[in-house]
Amino acid sequence: MTPAQPRLFITGTDTGVGKTVVAAATIAALRTRGLRVAAIKPVVTGLDEPEPGRPPDHELLAAAAGADPADVTLRTFGPAVSPHLAAELAGEPLEPSALVAAAEACAAGAEVVVGEGAGGLLVPLDGAYLMRDYARDLAMDVLIAARPGLGTINHTLLTIEAARAVGLYVAGVVLTPWPEEPGLVERSNRVTIASLGDVTVATLAQTGTSVADLARSGATLPLDDWLAGASARS
Ligand SMILES: Nc1ncnc2c1ncn2[C@@H]1O[C@H](COP(=O)(O)OP(=O)(O)O)[C@@H](O)[C@H]1O
Ligand SMILES: [Mg+2]
Known part of the structure; x- marks a missing residue:
């Protein structure tokens, strides 16, 4: 029997809501447990406008996974616009x-796969092919990074x-x-x-973005619940 390979896809209610932080923290914490983690991000845009x-x-995800950034993503673009544009x-x-x-090539041989989307679930990659189609084609459970404050109920639901x-199975909200x-x-x-989303809601405190900080923060997330659910479906 092929061993289960849980797959988690970190999407968000918007761009700039913490997807990368949640994904990198998850990856770093899983790696600290000795797991081989494949980090994936289909497309990276906005290289022309780096965050200071x-x-x-893809570089932060690669650092967390101990991988080569070139294996994490297939394509990178300069403009900070939607992948399709x-x-x-x-x-x-x-x-x-x-x-x-x-x-799939990046995932081969890994024990866990953690992906990060670009933007939210309805962002197009090409024509009518949306981010949620990509997550579904890869049979990934979804985690939703969302802001804690005003406006988040509507966007998250x-x-x-x-x-x-x-x-898609929604494993949780962070x-x-x-x-x-x-x-x-x-x-x-x-x-x-x-209550309204019939979903588990976790929280992630402010963290530094060194791999050690991310691993410590990621260890506070309900990783066992996410992995168990995704394993059962893989
Ligand atoms: N738990 C957190 N700790 C530290 N910074 C955070 C956290 N959550 C969100 N942020 C900050 O919010 C901004 C957007 O986060 P990021 O993960 O890049 O979002 P996204 O991947 O959704 O575009 C960044 O400046 C990031 O540092
Ligand atoms: Mg990001």
Whole structure:
């Protein structure tokens, strides 16, 4: 029998909501347990506008996984725009089958696969091929990175619906960065999303982005629950 290979896809309610931090923390913590983790990100855009003090997503994910950044992603683009537009501007459309094949090649031999999307689930990669189609083609469970504060209930519940509409399993939501002293709004958002979304809601406190910091932060996430569920479905 082939061993189970749990696969987790970190999406978000938006761009800039903490997907990379959640993904890198998850990867670093799993690696600290001695697991071989394949980190994947289909496409990286925005290399022309780096975030000060932080490497681009595929480099941070690669550092967390102990991998080569070139294996993490198939394509990188300079402009900070949606993948489908970045590819169009470059005159090199994204081939869904090539994106999936690259991810499968990266996943081969790994014990766990952790992917990060670009933007949210309905972001196009090519034509009508959306980020959620990519996650479904790779048979990944979905985790949703979301902001803790005002506006997050609607965005998170919309994302849950968009995932379930195509049969994706939502393994959980992560509210990030979770404040040291959450106020009424944050605490209420957490309970409301769990109840209306029928989903488990975890939180991730402010973390540094060194691999050691990420591993420590990732260890606070419900990794065992996520892995057990994804193993059962793999
Ligand atoms: N738990 C956290 N600890 C530290 N910074 C965080 C955390 N969650 C989100 N952020 C910050 O929010 C911003 C966006 O996070 P990032 O992971 O790059 O988002 P995305 O991948 O969704 O675009 C970054 O500046 C990041 O450092
Ligand atoms: Mg990111």
